[in-house]
Amino acid sequence: MSTKLAVLLFGTLLITSATVAVEPQLRTITTFGVGVATVTPDQAKIQMQLQAENKNSATAKSLVDKQFNQLLAALEDVGLSKENLIAGRVRLNPQYSYKNQKQQFIGYRAVRNTTITIENLDSLSQVIDTSLTAGVMQIGNISFEVSNKKRVQDKTRQLAIDNSKALAQSLATAYGAKLGRIMQISYSESTDPNLYPRPEPRFGESMTMMRSEGVSAGVYLPDTVTFKDRVGVVFELL
Numbered sequence: 266m267s268t269k270l271a272v273l274l275f276g277t278l279l280i281t282s283a284t285v286a287v288e289p290q291l292r293t294i295t296t297f298g299v300g301v302a303t304v305t306p307d308q309a310k311i312q313m314q315l316q317a318e319n320k321n322s323a324t325a326k327s328l329v330d331k332q333f334n335q336l337l338a339a340l341e342d343v344g345l346s347k348e349n350l351i352a353g354r355v356r357l358n359p360q361y362s363y364k365n366q367k368q369q370f371i372g373y374r375a376v377r378n379t380t381i382t383i384e385n386l387d388s389l390s391q392v393i394d395t396s397l398t399a400g401v402m403q404i405g406n407i408s409f410e411v412s413n414k415k416r417v418q419d420k421t422r423q424l425a426i427d428n429s430k431a432l433a434q435s436l437a438t439a440y441g442a443k444l445g446r447i448m449q450i451s452y453s454e455s456t457d458p459n460l461y462p463r464p465e466p467r468f469g470e471s472m473t474m475m476r477s478e479g480v481s482a483g484v485y486l487p488d489t490v491t492f493k494d495r496v497g498v499v500f501e502l503l
Contacts, residue, residue, distance in 0.1 A: 298429025312405035445501030
């Protein structure tokens with residue numbers, strides 16, 4: 266390599282290094298905003314199960330179908346209709362007894378799971394009592410829900426956005442800087458309850474039933490439903 270070429274290469278390296286050295290480093294600030302909304306549920310879903318047993322499978326199914334028709338007629342008397350019910354298919358399971366280590370067939374059990382949606386919580390107790398009177402053998406979980414779920418979710422998300430912006434502005438002012446452009450937005454849909462899960466309601470599965478003498482119907486006090494959301498944002502600092 267000639268002396269002239271070596272000098273040129275060395276000079277290029279010096280110019281490049283100087284350019285890198287004077288290039289300003291981008292300053293940023295990252296904040297996470299949290300939004301929480303607690304609302305009172307305005308509707309409920311009741312899980313119940315219809316059952317019947319008979320040595321004949323067709324008879325067992327027929328008995329369950331009769332129970333469902335009775336339930337539907339009874340619920341119509343308290344203002345509900347087919348639109349308020351979701352009824353699964355009838356499942357037939359053979360039943361056995363065991364005696365002296367021998368299996369003996371005793372018949373079929375027909376089962377039909379049914380879900381009732383109640384849009385007026387004041388009628389919850391009446392619907393439960395009516396269902397039991399109509400022949401329902403088992404009342405399962407009662408979950409309380411919010412009918413305007415999307416509106417509450419949107420509100421919770423906006424609260425998280427406002428919180429992230431306010432926090433970033435407060436920190437920037439405290440350090441004598443100004444917020445610039447938004448560099449990045451992160452939105453996690455993690456279901457980990459320790460990481461601020463996506464805005465899904467946390468259902469209160471417990472309920473309080475109050476009874477007094479002379480009053481046959483119970484009073485159910487549902488838990489509140491809490492929505493949470495989290496938004497992360499990266500701002501440029503000026």
